[in-house]
Amino acid sequence: MAIKGTLKKSRLENLLAVLNKSHRVIGPKAEDGAVVMAEIGYKDIPSGVRDLQWPGGCRLLPGKDSQVFSFSPGPDSFKRFLHPPVSELFAFKRNGAKIDFLPAPKISERPMAFFAVRPCDLSALKLYDKIFLGGPVADQAYESLRRGSLVVALNCLYPGNNCFCLSMGTGPEARDGFDIQMTELEDSFLLEDGSAKGAEILEQLPLGQAGADEISAKRQRIESCKAAFKKSIAAQELPGMIYANLDHPHWEDIARRDLECGNCTQVCPTCFCNTSYDYAALGGIAAGGAVSGKRLRKWDSCFSRSFARVHSGNFRFSRKARYRHWMAHKLAYTQAQFGLPGCVGCGRCITWCPAGIDITAELEALRHV
Amino acid sequence: MAKPRIGIFKFTSCDGCQLSIFNLEEEFLQIAGLTEIAYFQEGQDAPDGNGFQAWAAHFDLAVVEGSISTERQSKELLDIRENSSRLITIGACATAGGVQALRNWADVSEFKASEYPAPDAVEALAESTPISAHVHVDYELWGCPINSAEFSEVLASFLLGKTPGVPGYSLCMECKRKGIPCVLVAGQAPCLGPVTRAGCGVLCPSLNRACYGCFGPKDGANIMALMRIFQGFGYTENQCRMMLDKMNTYKFREMEEKG
Structure with a gap:
C-alpha cells in the first residue's frame, strides 16, 4: 500500500539521519557561488538560497527563509557519483610476458542515497541505467555504484530561468524512477513512496497525516510552477527539425560563438561519453623492466579534437560539425538509439556555457533561413 | 640492454621547467636509474663551461627547454636534432616561444637601444620562436612551468614506446x-x-x-x-x-x- 505523509520542515534532519544509517547521502551544497552536489549532512543543505541563472551566468542570492529548496539544479548531477569523472578500471603489472590484472580499489562499501533529485535528472538517470545496464553486458563500474542506491526525488516548484523540462515532458513533477518523492509545502514536506525501499524509510519517520488538503496543495504548487516556465523547446517537432536542417547556415553562426570547451557535455546529465587509456608514470617502471600502471576512465567530450580521432584526424573536422553532432545527439539520435530523450530540459548546458549558447534558441533559429 | 641516452638542453628560458624535473624527487632518481643522463647542465655540480661539446654523441631522447632567440642557438638546435632519435620540448618557451616572443610584435632594436649601453653587443634575433619553427618535434609539453607529473608520464611513455595520455582539450x-x-x-x-x-x-x-x-x-x-x-x-x-x-x-x- 502506498505511503503518504507529511514531515515537518523542522524534522527534515530525521529523513537525512534515516538515509544515513545505511547510505552516504549525496545532495546539494553551496560552494563558491554555485550549488554543487557532495556527500552532505543536514546542515549542508543550502536552505533558503535562491539562484539566478542566465545563459552563461549563475549567481546565488538570499531567498525566503521559510523555503528550503528555492534553487534550481547546479552544474552537478548523479552523474558525478555513478559515472565518476575519473575512475580506475583496473591496475596491471607486466613482467616480461606475464601480465597480472588487479581489480580497482572499491570507492566505498556504503551505497549512495541521492537526495533532492529533480525530475529532469530522474529522466536522465533512466537513460543512464539503459545505457550502462541495459546492453548485452552491464558496465561493472556503474553497476557496482548504482546497486543499492536510493533516489529521493524533489518536485520542482520554481523553474530556473534556463529550465525547459515542461516542454521536454520530463518535469517539473516526478513520475517514476524514485524511492521517495518530496514536495515542499508551507510548513512541511509531503513525502510519498515510490518503492518498497522507500516505504521502509518512510515508516521510520514521524510522519503526519497527509489528507486532501496536502494533496491539493501539492497539485497547486506544481501547476503554478508549470505556469512560471520562461523557456521551452519545440519537442513535438523533434527529431524532424534536426534531420531536415543538417545543412542549415545557422550551424556556422553557432560555430563562430562556440568555444569548443566541452562544458556543456560535462554538465549534461545524459552525456555519457568517456575515454579510457593506460596510465604509467616513471614510478611504475622498475629497473628490471617490470611495469605497473592502471587503466583509467575519464569523462570525454565530442567537442575535443581527440574525440572520434581516427587514423591521423577527427572525422568531424569542423567546429560546426562538432556542435551539430552534439545537438543532434541530444535532440535526435539518443531517442533513436535508446528510445528515451537525450535532452531532459535541465538547462545546465545553457547556464554553464561560457558563451551562453542556448540549445532552445539555436533550435528555433533553424526555422529561419 | 643499454640504457637510453638522454640529453636535457636549454635555450632562452628561466630554467623553471628543468627545475620541475627535479621536483619529481624520488621519480627523478628513477630517471637516473632507467636512463643514462648524458647531458644536463642544470643537474651538474660544475658546468664544463664549454657549452655543448658533449653533443657530438647520439641521444635517444633530447629534452629541450627554451626558445630560439639567437643565431647561435638556431645552429645548436639543428645539431641536437641531427644527433637525436626523438626530441621533445618542455614548457612555454620551447613549445610556444615564451614571454620573450612578445618582441616579435615590436622592434627589438628599439628595446636594445633603450635598455643596453652597448646595444650592438646584444645578439638577439628579431624574433623569439618555438623549437617547432626550426626542427621536427616529436612531442610538445606545454606549461609555464610544465607539470612534473605530465613530464613523468611522457618520459615513461617514451621508455615504454606508447603514446602519452597528455590532453589537448580545454x-x-x-x-x-x-x-x-x-x-x-x-x-x-x-x-x-x-x-x-x-x-x-x-x-x-x-x-x-x-x-x-x-x-x-x-x-x-x-x-x-x-x-x-x-x-x-x-x-x-x-x-x-x-x-x-x-x-x-x-x-x-x-x-x-x-x-
Missing part, C-alpha cells in the same frame, strides 16, 4: 571533472580556461582565480569568441590583448589567425 574539462564551480560563469571572471590546454591540474580556478593561460591554446581554441565574451564583461580590446600576450603569445596569436 582546461574546463579538467575543472568540471574536479567539480570546481566555474569562475567564468558563476564569478563572471575573465578566465582563459575555455581556450587553454588542460594539464596544470586546475591550479588557479581551484583557488577561485581565473586561468591566465600558462598552458597555451588548446587544440582548436576559439580565442576571438572568448574575447567577445570578455568585452561583454566590459574589458577593452587592449585589455583582452594583454590577457593573451604572455608566455604563450606566439601560439595564441597563431591560433587567432586560424580562427
Whole structure:
C-alpha cells in the first residue's frame, strides 16, 4: 500500500539521519557561488538560497527563509557519483610476458542515497541505467555504484530561468524512477513512496497525516510552477527539425560563438561519453623492466579534437560539425538509439556555457533561413 | 640492454621547467636509474663551461627547454636534432616561444637601444620562436612551468614506446571533472580556461582565480569568441590583448589567425 505523509520542515534532519544509517547521502551544497552536489549532512543543505541563472551566468542570492529548496539544479548531477569523472578500471603489472590484472580499489562499501533529485535528472538517470545496464553486458563500474542506491526525488516548484523540462515532458513533477518523492509545502514536506525501499524509510519517520488538503496543495504548487516556465523547446517537432536542417547556415553562426570547451557535455546529465587509456608514470617502471600502471576512465567530450580521432584526424573536422553532432545527439539520435530523450530540459548546458549558447534558441533559429 | 641516452638542453628560458624535473624527487632518481643522463647542465655540480661539446654523441631522447632567440642557438638546435632519435620540448618557451616572443610584435632594436649601453653587443634575433619553427618535434609539453607529473608520464611513455595520455582539450574539462564551480560563469571572471590546454591540474580556478593561460591554446581554441565574451564583461580590446600576450603569445596569436 502506498505511503503518504507529511514531515515537518523542522524534522527534515530525521529523513537525512534515516538515509544515513545505511547510505552516504549525496545532495546539494553551496560552494563558491554555485550549488554543487557532495556527500552532505543536514546542515549542508543550502536552505533558503535562491539562484539566478542566465545563459552563461549563475549567481546565488538570499531567498525566503521559510523555503528550503528555492534553487534550481547546479552544474552537478548523479552523474558525478555513478559515472565518476575519473575512475580506475583496473591496475596491471607486466613482467616480461606475464601480465597480472588487479581489480580497482572499491570507492566505498556504503551505497549512495541521492537526495533532492529533480525530475529532469530522474529522466536522465533512466537513460543512464539503459545505457550502462541495459546492453548485452552491464558496465561493472556503474553497476557496482548504482546497486543499492536510493533516489529521493524533489518536485520542482520554481523553474530556473534556463529550465525547459515542461516542454521536454520530463518535469517539473516526478513520475517514476524514485524511492521517495518530496514536495515542499508551507510548513512541511509531503513525502510519498515510490518503492518498497522507500516505504521502509518512510515508516521510520514521524510522519503526519497527509489528507486532501496536502494533496491539493501539492497539485497547486506544481501547476503554478508549470505556469512560471520562461523557456521551452519545440519537442513535438523533434527529431524532424534536426534531420531536415543538417545543412542549415545557422550551424556556422553557432560555430563562430562556440568555444569548443566541452562544458556543456560535462554538465549534461545524459552525456555519457568517456575515454579510457593506460596510465604509467616513471614510478611504475622498475629497473628490471617490470611495469605497473592502471587503466583509467575519464569523462570525454565530442567537442575535443581527440574525440572520434581516427587514423591521423577527427572525422568531424569542423567546429560546426562538432556542435551539430552534439545537438543532434541530444535532440535526435539518443531517442533513436535508446528510445528515451537525450535532452531532459535541465538547462545546465545553457547556464554553464561560457558563451551562453542556448540549445532552445539555436533550435528555433533553424526555422529561419 | 643499454640504457637510453638522454640529453636535457636549454635555450632562452628561466630554467623553471628543468627545475620541475627535479621536483619529481624520488621519480627523478628513477630517471637516473632507467636512463643514462648524458647531458644536463642544470643537474651538474660544475658546468664544463664549454657549452655543448658533449653533443657530438647520439641521444635517444633530447629534452629541450627554451626558445630560439639567437643565431647561435638556431645552429645548436639543428645539431641536437641531427644527433637525436626523438626530441621533445618542455614548457612555454620551447613549445610556444615564451614571454620573450612578445618582441616579435615590436622592434627589438628599439628595446636594445633603450635598455643596453652597448646595444650592438646584444645578439638577439628579431624574433623569439618555438623549437617547432626550426626542427621536427616529436612531442610538445606545454606549461609555464610544465607539470612534473605530465613530464613523468611522457618520459615513461617514451621508455615504454606508447603514446602519452597528455590532453589537448580545454582546461574546463579538467575543472568540471574536479567539480570546481566555474569562475567564468558563476564569478563572471575573465578566465582563459575555455581556450587553454588542460594539464596544470586546475591550479588557479581551484583557488577561485581565473586561468591566465600558462598552458597555451588548446587544440582548436576559439580565442576571438572568448574575447567577445570578455568585452561583454566590459574589458577593452587592449585589455583582452594583454590577457593573451604572455608566455604563450606566439601560439595564441597563431591560433587567432586560424580562427
